[in-house]
Amino acid sequence: MKIGLLDSGIGGLTILKALIEKHPNHEYIFYGDTLHVPYGSKKISEITNYANNIIKFLEKKGAEVIIIACGTLSSNIEKLQSKVPLIDIISPIAGKLDKYQNVSVLATEISIKINAFQKYVKNELNLIPCPLLVPLIESNDFSHLDSVLPEYLKHAQNSDAILLGCTHYPLIKEHIKKYFKGDIICLDNYIVEKIANLKPSSFKLTLYFSKLDDNITSNVKRILDREDVAIERSELND
Numbered sequence: 001m002k003i004g005l006l007d008s009g010i011g012g013l014t015i016l017k018a019l020i021e022k023h024p025n026h027e028y029i030f031y032g033d034t035l036h037v038p039y040g041s042k043k044i045s046e047i048t049n050y051a052n053n054i055i056k057f058l059e060k061k062g063a064e065v066i067i068i069a070c071g072t073l074s075s076n077i078e079k080l081q082s083k084v085p086l087i088d089i090i091s092p093i094a095g096k097l098d099k100y101q102n103v104s105v106l107a108t109e110i111s112i113k114i115n116a117f118q119k120y121v122k123n124e125l126n127l128i129p130c131p132l133l134v135p136l137i138e139s140n141d142f143s144h145l146d147s148v149l150p151e152y153l154k155h156a157q158n159s160d161a162i163l164l165g166c167t168h169y170p171l172i173k174e175h176i177k178k179y180f181k182g183d184i185i186c187l188d189n190y191i192v193e194k195i196a197n198l199k200p201s202s203f204k205l206t207l208y209f210s211k212l213d214d215n216i217t218s219n220v221k222r223i224l225d226r227e228d229v230a231i232e233r234s235e236l237n238d
């Protein structure tokens, strides 16, 4: 099946990588809006406008289903317009977190404000907005993480699990675990089970970014752990 994925940047690649590993028999078309990242601190009307243009682009490329590989947009999925089915990355957590007593959610400012997570979880969630993380992860500059992360993670001290509510955050999972000296469970990527029933086809992978430079290209290859990736720049009209 032709599966479209979209995110504000490289974060959605964490979803794409997991999907390719588990379900290699699909054609994947990814769009990262690196020109407009970060989405999480912008106006909702602005980012849903970007996302709707990306959805049209992916539909033109033949996507039969589109995965919203972004927590911030998944929190606003009802505002997105599409001719093909959209799959969000938040609803797959339904019932999966109830075995943990104290779950903290790390996510963008918009996602935390909307808190689309709580309706899928029985216990009350501890919500922590982390506005500085996406720009640091996109710039590949992890040197400031040691000063920025503790400011967020100190609010998660009593947690027995942390939900990574933004698809960029699995890229710094090791830094998060290090802060807790390894004594924490990081939860992410429940979407993988959700596409198990899609009709298989032959594997193909194409990636588009609204801004492309050497940093993005090397990030893509590092995250996907493969060299054979076709990456194109495609800027969409706002």
Ligand code: DGL
Binding pocket: 007, 008, 009, 011, 012, 037, 038, 039, 040, 041, 069, 070, 071, 072, 073, 108, 111, 134, 165, 166, 167, 168
């Ligand atoms: N990967 C997006 C998310 O999951 C990042 C949003 C942003 O660009 O701030 O929320």
